[in-house]
Amino acid sequence: MAVNCYPSCPEPNLALGMPTHTDYGTLTILNQSHQGLEIMDHEKNWHTVPYIEGALIVQLGDQFEVISNGRYKSIPHRAILNVQRKRISIASLHSMQLDKKVGPAPELIDEQHK
Numbered sequence: 001m002a003v004n005c006y007p008s009c010p011e012p013n014l015a016l017g018m019p020t021h022t023d024y025g026t027l028t029i030l031n032q033s034h035q036g037l038e039i040m041d042h043e044k045n046w047h048t049v050p051y052i053e054g055a056l057i058v059q060l061g062d063q064f065e066v067i068s069n070g071r072y073k074s075i076p077h078r079a080i081l082n083v084q085r086k087r088i089s090i091a092s093l094h095s096m097q098l099d100k101k102v103g104p105a106p107e108l109i110d111e112q113h114k
C-alpha cells in the first residue's frame with residue numbers, strides 16, 4: 001500500500017506530483033481525495049480521471065499486460081498538483097511475487113498474439 005500526499009502548489013504547471021509511470025503489479029486500487037490523476041490513451045493524449053465521491057479507481061499494471069498477452073494494457077498515468085488544495089491518494093498495489101517469472105497465459109497465445 002502507498003499513501004501519497006501532494007501539497008497545494010502555487011504554480012502547478014511548473015511541477016508534477018508524480019511523474020508518468022505504469023504500475024509494475026497486476027492491479028492497483030486507488031482512492032483519491034480530489035481530482036488529480038491523469039491517464040494516457042493510445043494516442044498519447046492525457047485525460048483527467050474524474051473525482052467521484054466514494055468511488056475506487058481500478059488500474060491494470062504491467063503484470064496484467066504480460067499475463068493477458070497484451071490484450072489489456074498497463075496504463076501510463078501521473079498525478080498533477082492543485083493550486084488550492086492538498087491531495088491525498090491511497091494506492092493498494094497488488095502483484096505476483098516479485099521473484100516469480102510472469103508469462104502470458106497459454107490460452108491467450110495464438111497466431112496474432114505470439
Ligand SMILES: O=C(O)CCC(=O)C(=O)O
Binds near residue numbers: 018036037077078088
Ligand atoms: O496519486 C495518484 O493519483 C497516483 C498514485 C500512483 O500512481 C501510485 O501510487 O502508483
Ligand SMILES: [Fe+2]
Binds near residue numbers: 021022023028077
Ligand atoms: Fe501508479
